Amino acid sequence: MLVILLTLVAVTTLLPMVYMFISSFRTMSEYIYSPLGFPTRFRLDNFISIASGYPLLRNFSNSLILSLVSLGLSLLVSVPAAYAFAHIPTRWGSIVYVATISLMMVPIMVTLIPRYIIFSRIGILDSRLSLYLSYTAGALPYTVFLLTVGFKAVPKELVESAKIDGAGYAQVIFNVILPMGRATIITACILNFVSFWNELVQAMMFVSNEKLKTITVLVSTMGGRYVSNMPLILTGLLIASIPMIVVYVFFQRYIVEGITMGASK
Amino acid sequence: MKRFGGLVLVLFLGGTLAVFGSGKKEGNTLKYWMIGNPTTEADQGKPADQWYVNQAVKRFEAKTGIKVEVSIFPDQSAFADKFKAAGIAKNGPDVSGIWGGSVMFDNKDFILPLDPYFTADELSQIASINAFRYNYKPDGPLLGIPNAVSNDSLMLFYNKEIFKQAGISDAEIPTDVNSLVAACEKIKKIGVTPIAVGDQEGYYSAFMMLPLYASASGAQGIRDIVEGRKTFAQDGDFVAAARAYQQMYSLGYTNPDVVSLNDSAGQTLFASGKAAMIVTGQWMIAAGYQLLGDKLGMAKWIALRSDAKYKGLMVGGPSQAVCVTSYTKIPEQAVQFVKFLMSKEELIQCITVGNNSAGSTPFKVVPPDTFKDPFSKMLVDFNKNAPFSVFWLDNQLPQEVATELYRMSPLLLSSAMTVDQYVAKMDEVMKRNILK
Amino acid sequence: MAISPMHGHSGKTRPRHDNLTAFLSVLPMIAFIVAITVYPTLNALFHSFTKWDGIHVEFIGLDNYVQIAKDPRFWQLLLNTLIYVATVPVQILIALFIMVLLYEKLPGWRFFRSLFYLPNVLSPIIIGLIFRQAFMWEGPINAFFKMNHLDWLAMDWLSKGPTAMGVILIAIIWNNFGYGVVLFLAGATMIDPCVFEAALLDGANWFQKTFRIFLPLLGRVIAFFSVTTIIWIFTGLFGLIFAITKGGPGYDTTTLEYMIYLNAFKAGGKMGYACALAVYLFVITFGISRVSMLVTDRSDR
Secondary structure, three states: OHHHHHHHHHHHHHHHHHHHHHHOOOOHHHHHHOOOOOOOOOOOHHHHHHHHHOOHHHHHHHHHHHHHHHHHHHHHHHHHHHHHHHHOOOOOHHHHHHHHHHHHHOOHHHHHHHHHHHHHHOOOOOOHHHHHHHHHHHHHHHHHHHHHHHHHOOOHHHHHHHHHOOOOHHHHHHHHHHHHOHHHHHHHHHHHHHHHHHOOHHHHHHOOOHHHOOHHHHHHHHHHHOOOOHHHHHHHHHHHHHHHHHHHHHHHHHHHHHHHHHHOO | OHHHHHHHHHHHHHHHHHHHHOOOOOOOOEEEEEEOOOOOOOOOOOOHHHOHHHHHHHHHHHHHOOOEEEEEEOOHHHHHHHHHHHHHHOOOOOEEEEEOOHHHHHOHHHEOOOHHHOOHHHHHOEOOHHHHEHHHOOOOOEOOEEOOOOEEEEEEEEEHHHHHHHOOOHHHOOOEHHHHHHHHHHHHHOOOEEEOOOOOOOOHHHHHHHHHHHHHHHHHHHHHHHOOOOOOOOOHHHHHHHHHHHHHHHOOOEOOOOOOOOHHHHHHHHHOOOEEEEEEEOOHHHHHHHHHHHHEEEEOOOEOOOOOOOOOOEEEEEOEEEEEEOOOOOHHHHHHHHHHHHOHHHHHHHHHHOOOOOOEOOEOOOOHHHOOOHHHHHHHHHHHHOOOEEEOHHHHOOHHHHHHHHHHHHHHHOOOOOHHHHHHHHHHHHHHOOOO | OOOOOOOOOOOOHHHHHHHHHHHHHHHHHHHHHHHHHHHHHHHHHHHOOEEEOOOOEEEOOOHHHHHHHHOHHHHHHHHHHHHHHOHHHHHHHHHHHHHHHHHOOOOOHHHHHHHHHHHHHOOHHHHHHHHHHHHOOOOHHHHHHHHOOOHHHOOOHHHOHHHHHHHHHHHHHHHHHHHHHHHHHHHHHOOOHHHHHHHHHOOOOHHHHHHHHHHHHHHHHHHHHHHHHHHHHHHOOHHHHHHHOOOOOOOOOOOHHHHHHHHHHOOOOOHHHHHHHHHHHHHHHHHHHHHHHHHHHHHOO
């Protein structure tokens, strides 16, 4: 009984994606005739059109580079800070921590306009750097939060004993904190990676150069261009969703952990 | 875990290098930014060295020794933002294409006035040159020279075959609202959509409604409103035009999804033969001819009434200009390049070799038979023999009012708003933006 | 980055050394945040009192704020956003329902949980475009209705405000309910099974089990879900709206956040006005999180 209900809900959930998947194998005329049907033959025409009509590799690599570098930058900045919040007691520590966390709820739109103008003025507007900076700043509060929680779970004794053994700052981090907090770090990585990849507004506004567009931005332009060839658009959407689905399939454990950790604050 | 941190560091460094590696080229090259057209030569599959612009640049370099670096921007809607951002950062081009009207005026600070570089004689060779003077004032600074083939015209396109099937003779091709209604009824009877409208962006109020208004009020009407001498509500012709526009949907003369269909989808609707008519600029000729061939017919858009004062007027005008930026380090060379593009030989080259979407040119020096395709000839005739011509009305509106016009168009058309509500809203925005 | 500790510090110098290390550790983060988040926010606040097009700045005091408050369109935007927020109870119900189904942890439950969360990893623009294609005039939804002689249901969903909004509502629910499932499941599994056994001994049936035991204990998790989702609806729906309706028809499906985008980048640079809108938005979201914190603090006995 349970299983039946579950399956029903699962099928309903999958419907939009099934629709996208099936339509991508159909031709425009088939679709116009009957939007709801199955393909008569499994043609790859749409895939070929999309692949040849767009420099997909370039957009994918843009998204990849952007997400990875922003990720690296975020970690570079958050790890020391989280370590300090978790293991270096200071009088001002909790105030700064709370202040940082509370920045989580600053809407993107509030900073978007000033960032746009500031980036124009210093001339980095149409470059990847503008996005690296913007994304990292946006990810910092949540990342610091996650990492602090994760690092706090590393027993103080371990840190102390490492210091007694003469470990320096960097060594403590690399030999104690990072290995023990590995799960949290990977969670933070995955969550940030996904959100960077899927981000639209900033990527759209800060970078208009065709050569630097991410796959997400590319998808947003497709909606307007090939409106009449619906299967083609759906194929584009399908191709664009594959990376995140793949990431999800492999890393879902970490995503789930990250969410639940956020909830049990 | 040292590896992990190391990896992070490498990523970061690599990223920064990638960013700064794509560095800026300095030197004495002239940077030219072009706005891509819907039917660019790239789309037609021509290799880059056969494109008009690249050939022109080679000729210029040979003649003057000045190197030119061309950048083409296919995304037209983003171009205005890009130009402004480049202006703020002062890292933009030396010569650039730019849309006329509010886009150009908005960016006035970044454009070099060209009056010192041109004699009155030279300027008299260009029709509608005042369209590129600041705020359209005849004594305002000249901000740009029209693009070679930029004389856009609003036209009514129709499918000759559908008209024949519906029994519409040549004499019955619509010229005013009444004859349009008659034709649409006939087309409806044979089960075809009479008019294709893709109004998600709201352009069709500018294409269909404003020209109706202009046919009764001429060029002065819109100026009166924009300069605050009259409101939209007070202008009976405007209200009548809005009403007529709304009726096209409510009487069932358009496709049902006008609100959610976008402009290019609407054009496809017509070009694929599923609708009998479409009202848009002459850029429709290229796509239309490709799909409909000889079935494509072109006529003037209708007037509001059969006795309208300005019946037979042409709406349109040069919509794109070439300008010189105010922050260029090489103004003399930049102007030299602009004059080169304006020279008779280059104009003829541009028209014959380059952009093939038919058009007409505002440059009087171009012999009329340069345009070889039948539609261009028709356009030249229409323009030459038009009793009146009016510049694009939406371009004449202040930008905030134009935005409101576009935004409200689908609501008016689909009767989600009444005509009175619509006019009131337009007046509300206009009040804040009166041009002095 | 590496700071070697000095040799042989006594208990007294330790705190000072700690302070320095801690300070240097958080310095990059603070520098980043101040430069790229705090400064722009203050910048936006400043410009909200001006008329600004990116280049020219003209101080006009509270004009923007007053104009916004007087504009009926502003209240329409808030109403729109509230309508979107009305999906939250629906999402909660759906997520709870599924959570109950999965609670027994029958074999394969992890697979189902993954499935339900999958829509959340997709980019909102992709989701939006799928739904847009589906509900277009010539799309499968209308075709489905026509095939089953329900022609009157087939309409251009995206051309009238209420129905366009309906499509967005469905998209929001589809996108986000999986988040609820994961969250509630995690919360539920933290509840001590002894509580249930005690209830069973007292003769509680399934209905009572769910409503009188589960829900109150899950309260905190549900509250967390609600707050984060509501804030997301206020500040993060850009992708969905852009994909499905671009805010139209007119402004019928626009939110306050989307309006900021329209005003700053589309309407010919009313950036000062857009900044004022942004400040309104900030105040509202700040208010929501403040209120939520107060409520959860009070209910935590």
